[in-house]
Amino acid sequence: MGGVIPAAERAARAALTRLAEPGDAWLGRAVAGLGAAEVLDRVRSARAGEDERLGHYRVRLPALAADRELATRAGARVVVPGDDEWPAALDDLGERAPIALWVAGEGQLADAARRSVSVVGARACTAYGEHVAGELAAGLGDRGWTVVSGGAYGIDAAAHRGALAVDAPTVAVLACGVDVPYPAAHDGLLRAIRARGVVVSELPPGSRPTRRRFLDRNRVIAALGRGTVVVEAATRSGAKNTAGQADDLSRPVMAVPGPVTSAASVGCHELIRGRGAALVTDAADVLDLVGDLVTDARDLRRGEARPHDSLDPVTLRVLEALPVRRRASADSVGRVAGLDAPTVLRALGLLAATGLADAHEGRWRRTPTATRAPEPPMPG
Amino acid sequence: MGGVIPAAERAARAALTRLAEPGDAWLGRAVAGLGAAEVLDRVRSARAGEDERLGHYRVRLPALAADRELATRAGARVVVPGDDEWPAALDDLGERAPIALWVAGEGQLADAARRSVSVVGARACTAYGEHVAGELAAGLGDRGWTVVSGGAYGIDAAAHRGALAVDAPTVAVLACGVDVPYPAAHDGLLRAIRARGVVVSELPPGSRPTRRRFLDRNRVIAALGRGTVVVEAATRSGAKNTAGQADDLSRPVMAVPGPVTSAASVGCHELIRGRGAALVTDAADVLDLVGDLVTDARDLRRGEARPHDSLDPVTLRVLEALPVRRRASADSVGRVAGLDAPTVLRALGLLAATGLADAHEGRWRRTPTATRAPEPPMPG
Numbered sequence A, B: 001m002g003g004v005i006p007a008a009e010r011a012a013r014a015a016l017t018r019l020a021e022p023g024d025a026w027l028g029r030a031v032a033g034l035g036a037a038e039v040l041d042r043v044r045s046a047r048a049g050e051d052e053r054l055g056h057y058r059v060r061l062p063a064l065a066a067d068r069e070l071a072t073r074a075g076a077r078v079v080v081p082g083d084d085e086w087p088a089a090l091d092d093l094g095e096r097a098p099i100a101l102w103v104a105g106e107g108q109l110a111d112a113a114r115r116s117v118s119v120v121g122a123r124a125c126t127a128y129g130e131h132v133a134g135e136l137a138a139g140l141g142d143r144g145w146t147v148v149s150g151g152a153y154g155i156d157a158a159a160h161r162g163a164l165a166v167d168a169p170t171v172a173v174l175a176c177g178v179d180v181p182y183p184a185a186h187d188g189l190l191r192a193i194r195a196r197g198v199v200v201s202e203l204p205p206g207s208r209p210t211r212r213r214f215l216d217r218n219r220v221i222a223a224l225g226r227g228t229v230v231v232e233a234a235t236r237s238g239a240k241n242t243a244g245q246a247d248d249l250s251r252p253v254m255a256v257p258g259p260v261t262s263a264a265s266v267g268c269h270e271l272i273r274g275r276g277a278a279l280v281t282d283a284a285d286v287l288d289l290v291g292d293l294v295t296d297a298r299d300l301r302r303g304e305a306r307p308h309d310s311l312d313p314v315t316l317r318v319l320e321a322l323p324v325r326r327r328a329s330a331d332s333v334g335r336v337a338g339l340d341a342p343t344v345l346r347a348l349g350l351l352a353a354t355g356l357a358d359a360h361e362g363r364w365r366r367t368p369t370a371t372r373a374p375e376p377p378m379p380g
Helices: A007-019 A025-034 A036-045 A052-058 A061-074 A088-096 A109-114 A127-142 A155-165 A184-196 A211-224 A238-248 A263-274 A283-290 A313-321 A330-337 A341-353 B007-019 B025-034 B036-045 B052-058 B061-074 B088-096 B109-114 B127-142 B155-165 B184-196 B211-224 B238-248 B263-274 B283-290 B313-321 B330-337 B341-353
Strands: A077-079 A101-104 A116-120 A146-149 A170-174 A198-201 A228-230 A253-255 A357-360 A363-366 B077-079 B101-104 B116-120 B146-149 B170-174 B198-201 B228-230 B253-255 B357-360 B363-366
Touching (some): A007 A025, A007 A036, A007 A052, A007 A061, A007 A077, A025 A088, A061 A101, A088 A211, A109 A146, A109 A198, A116 A127, A116 A155, A116 A211, A127 A146, A127 A263, A146 A155, A146 A211, A155 A170, A170 A184, A184 A198, A228 A263, A238 A263, A253 A263, A253 A283, A341 A357, B007 B077, B025 B088, B116 B211, B116 B238, B127 B155, B127 B263, B146 B155, B155 B170, B184 B198, B238 B253, B238 B263, B253 B263, B313 B330, B330 B341, B341 B357
Parallel strands (some): A116 A146, A116 A228, A170 A198, A228 A253, B116 B146, B146 B170
Antiparallel strands (some): A077 A101, A101 A198
């Protein structure tokens, strides 16, 4: 992983995440100018009273000793600028970019973040918000997009779960160490995210969340997504803060409307009315704003002239029998469709030729971006 | 009523509403150029084949005979341009302005339309939409604004009822004669509107509604309000048509958001997202867009520096005990507030001096524009 980064620089960046708080622009400038190893050396050698700023960082020097062991126990890796896994999007944060990230999970962060949308919202969400966040995330996942969120109760959790439900990668950016089960009830959710995606933090393992860290964490969520969707938010909320950070980064801010009688939607309505957020109602709306013109164009997902409109009934039946979220053998597809093998294979060939299906090691699925649009009118 | 309009011209305009369909721009130009009496004369004297257009109008000449009797039975008056009761806002329709209006009810149309908002929406609305339309209309009525709508099932009815509930005038613009109980179940509602406001139509008494007439009626609703609010609308709906007509007239178009899971809100979300409608959640939002800067300024209704912020607790308690929608005796206010008569009278005097309460024939209420904002935190 990232052999081009000198080991000392990597280690120094990791150490600085222990000594400083996230989003420290002074430190960002120092590291950009001198390199992390030199900055760390200066922190270590600073004498009391010599440089007040460096003195602050010295306070936590004793904690550094335990970090290697902590990181191993946490199953975390350090990702720094220049690594393959470093998401280029974070560089937009300039001097407030993370010095390094602690990453845990089977996913590859840069890959996951390449086509990603941040979905955030109230902890104290309603059943409506939870439902919408889950559907939105599943819709994004089905179309090959990664959902980035904060791993919190409420909208965050619903968004992560929606992505996981369609077996899509999702990224949780925490305001504590990636080994810290916060909130405690999300231990299982965070494990599931690690199994399919990644859990990320600027803070080294063992770090506890603080109010300040939540706010600084929000800028990483805002930077990782191509845009930020707020699903439910009270008039003052962390989600609105994340939206503001996305706006500062010139990323599209989107908000889901809700009943005007619901306090949980007030923040969303404020964002739309006063702050120029786009009103979005589903994944298609979101991708109209942040998606790639060709791959994600609405008419391929929803519109009148879908490629399969011209399919013969037998081929359409095979298409409808094809799973989206996993792969299946041609035999299995034939059983679902109730068609014999030669017919199924001919149809699969046609579907593959028009880009509606693809095969990998002899197992077939619908091409994710091509469908989900038509709910099969009737089984069979 | 408008003695300056020659009787022959008034009668001719009334007659032309029988002979032509609403929104007939050709007729509008002819009347503007020649006067209604001359146009009617030419219709009467036209011979078959001489002028195809005039020939069309001749088809209904036999129906004219019964109109005087019908109008009397309907309790309707004819209002034409130049009359005191003619709303100047209709002139914005240009050659598509109504030739004349048939008006029934105790209200005065021009007065009612001076500060008015059109509130429209789906016939097949949800309980949510009905609730929001009612609250919105009551909020507008409380602030001295008239609600204009179409008298239909659903949102229209809820808006009219919301206005009536706060004893505010409301205007129903029908696509049939003002004497035609359509829909039949709204006979009582239309009677209530006539008692406090007005029922209006371009069509003479006895006329039945048609699809075309509904669409043409919408332009009158759009023109009468300073802006149009759509509360709930499916993706294709009459309410969106009204919104389009308001937009054509450069009147603000507003829409109330709702759950993205509700088909009844899809049209509203489309208006906000794609068509530039403003998202509004209550009467205060609406008046931010169409209200008068001083009278309706948000800080008088909601803002930080409300006059009563400086009130002593006892006076505030009396204020909260004061009804908004009706008047009450000082004794009754005292009972609600749990305060003795001298205390209540002193507080009422103070409230009257600061404009927060007013008395009429010894009966008190909160001054409508001054409050409704603070829901009393707790009774007592």
